[in-house]
């Protein structure tokens with residue numbers, strides 16, 4: 444017997460990621476029995492347009508999860524820490540966008556289409572990986588299956604929308620202020636982001652890497668079930684782009700890799716779109732990726748730095764695959780696999 448359609452809740456429904464979750468729930472025609480729109484006290488009572496109708500935003504509180512089967516959450520780590528255990532106890536599957544539970548051994552960290560089987564081990568909470576890790580998983584899984592990853596070096600060029608609404612507004616204000624020759628006092632970033640790049644995302648760890656960079660290392664290992672012998676290093680940089688993270692990726696494999704064969708493999712990988720022809724200057728850029736679902740891959744070439752090495756450039760909409768799209772896909776998997 445198939446299960447009845449789930450009761451859904453979107454926690455953080457008024458935020459940058461939350462609004463994108465609503466767009467994708469509609470686009471993907473996700474079926475449900477009921478849906479609730481949750482935020483903080485600040486937005487409670489305001490209305491949200493969804494599927495052509497106005498809905499009232501409800502303040503998140505323990506009792507709102509009583510009749511919720513699946514919660515799609517993007518309301519920050521503290522909010523998730525507060526509500527996820529309560530929701531899970533009430534039988535709700537809490538799909539979390541924050542970093543609060545990602546490395547918890549009892550919480551599956553999943554990219555839909557990459558490690559769906561891990562969902563079966565959930566105990567009420569499922570974590571959505573960090574945006575810079577997320578976009579790399581689809582191409583990397585396909586390449587790993589064929590050539591086996593030995594070493595991975597990633598340099599990111601991350602859009603300001605990854606830091607929320609305040610950061611988006613700061614880029615605009617900073618550009619406008621600079622264009623009339625005025626100095627700008629940044630607050631969302633440590634330095635001015637307009638006409639600049641900032642080699643720091645999140646706080647520094649004891650080893651000199653930032654937390655964002657260590658997320659790429661640790662989350663990649665957890666999702667692809669890599670052991671400690673696979674070496675992973677990342678440099679994460681914020682750039683003055685609104686939407687779309689880019690990554691320059693160098694991979695060393697155990698087995699010899701053929702550039703043409705790797706390109707064909709990626710062309711046939713679900714969720715990946717190859718844009719790669721230097722003779723026609725074809726390669727992905729964040730402007731092309733914004734608002735789209737695929738992870739775009741280009742500049743595929745054999746590495747001259749590593750034996751058995753491959754280099755590529757990978758671009759995706761950070762608000763989609765890096766957050767809202769994967770959250771909705773995870774909810775769809777939970778429904779399909781009857782895991783609620």
Ligand SMILES: NC(=O)c1ccc[n+]([C@@H]2O[C@H](COP(=O)([O-])OP(=O)(O)OC[C@H]3O[C@@H](n4cnc5c(N)ncnc54)[C@H](OP(=O)(O)O)[C@@H]3O)[C@@H](O)[C@H]2O)c1
Nearest residue numbers: 455457458459460482483485486517518519541605607766
């Ligand atoms: N932006 C990205 O690319 C991205 C990518 C991956 C993961 N994430 C994660 O997703 C989360 C949200 O990011 P965002 O960029 O969407 O932030 P945002 O635009 O600042 O939105 C935050 C949302 O959380 C709600 N909220 C805040 N405190 C709350 C509380 N105590 N109780 C209930 N709701 C509360 C806010 O509601 P009000 O309207 O009431 O303030 C708002 O709906 C963060 O954990 C972030 O790390 C973001």
